[in-house]
Amino acid sequence: FGSSHFGSRGALPRHTVVVLMTEAAAEEVAGEEELNESQDIFYVCKKTLETVKEKLKKNETITEENVNELTFPENLEDSEIMVPVDMRGVGEDFDDVEQMVEKLGPEGTAKAFVKAAEYFDANKDGEKEEDRPKPMTAAEWRQVLEEDDMLEGEEEDLLEGEEEELVDEDGEEEAEEPPSKKAKTD
Helix, strand or coil, X not given: CCCCCCCCCCCCCCCXXXXXCCHHHHHHXXXXXXXXXXXXXXXXXXXXXXXXXXXXXXXXXXXXXXXHHHHCXXXXXXXXXXEEEEHHHHCCCCCXXXXXXXXXXXXXXXXXXXXXXXXHHHXXXXXXXXXXXXXXXXXXXHHHHHHHHHHHHHHHHHHHHHHHHCECCXXXXXXXXXXXXXXXXX
């Protein structure tokens, strides 16, 4: 920093403020940020995942029905076990399962979910076992998905409400005008 290019004006002021954070707090914040950035967890049917792995080993055909059974809990028994997979193992981002099937086909999608399961099992982030996502039943996973849908629906309702305020009866947007002043009469 010194006086090379900036002279004395470019140097740091003598009253520099330093923010102190305990090491534990800093690690906690950093850990939370890493988890938020690193995990891309999705749940799949454990039994169907095993079936798909076997079919792939035997070079048997994977159908779209197999993929749907793997990824959509709607038609599963409530007690069916769903296991977490880490979609970072796929190596590519997709918006949803339908987009995966469209781009990769049923077999490619099945292979992608097997890779995601292997990636999760490898625990490349070195997470403590108690901090990792746990298996759950199909009923529990459906409930999580329903809660997510409800939250998204509420957000959309809020956004639509804001848009409606900006549009008048004719469907045209208009700037909000202040209420007109009444002339004083004495």
